[in-house]
Amino acid sequence: MPFDAFPRVLLSEPGGSSAQVLLYGAQVVSWKNERGEELLFKTNNPLAKSTGGIYVSLSQLGTTGQVLPLTQNLWSLDSTPLDPSSSGSQSSVDLIFQPIRKDFKTFPSSFELRLHVSLGPGRLTLIPSVKNTDNNSLSFIFGLRNYLSVSDISEVRVEGLETLDYMDCLLQRERFTEQDDAITFDGEVFFCV
Incomplete structure (x- = not known):
């Protein structure tokens, strides 16, 4: 599937800034300021490990001790927002990833990963939350990988x-x-x- 064909959520705010969030991997692929200038670095290099933007990196430590990455998994719109107080001119989306039974070979523990993405004047905010839904302990490594565009x-x-x-x-x-x-x-x- 071509990159541009991935399902996405479009955020915009009255001041003119905008953002695009893919449902695959919850990756923020665009963040533009009120002048329409792209603030995230993106590459067109097909050999690059990442396309840029901001993406979620969550790895569970597996039973073999290896790090198992959470990458191109389909996320859902979350009906239980992390930040119900966000209101006003702010545009936001709440996403959730929950491994299904077939994923249990990759993810040895059951969990929920939520991501609240909000766009406001001059800012983009990402708030993650991980919840253990298993009786076993959950060990993980979490990160937001940011690729910012810099002119100088x-x-x-x-x-x-x-x-x-x-x-x-x-x-x-x-x-x-x-x-x-x-x-x-x-x-x-x-x-x-």
């Missing part, structure tokens, strides 16, 4: 990470402690978890 990387600064440990994927995941008060960039960077 030399103007970007990330602050507040000093003294945190990280692994450098380009140096065989060697562990380092951040020393600088701000991280700056002069080219493409690959972060891994």
Whole structure:
């Protein structure tokens, strides 16, 4: 199925900003500001591991100890919203993923994963929630992978990470402690978890 044919939810707000969320993987594939400028990086490279945007990364630790990713699974519209207080000019959607019996080979525990996506003037908010619906313990790794579009990387600064440990994927995941008060960039960077 071509990427453009995937079912999606379109969000818009009166100020003119918009977002598109795929029902496959709950991936946010577009977020445009009030001037119609795309704020998310997207690639047309068919060999890329990700198409960009913002996507949910949830992995359960399986019985073999391997990490089992939650990727292109079909999500449903959730009739029990995470944030019932969101109102006003805010546009939002609540999605839910629940593994079905045939998925239990991939996901050894039963769970529900909910995602609240809301669009407001100048902001896009994603609020995830994981609920264990099994009698067994549930171990998982969760992340929102963000691919932001940047017009001039030399103007970007990330602050507040000093003294945190990280692994450098380009140096065989060697562990380092951040020393600088701000991280700056002069080219493409690959972060891994």
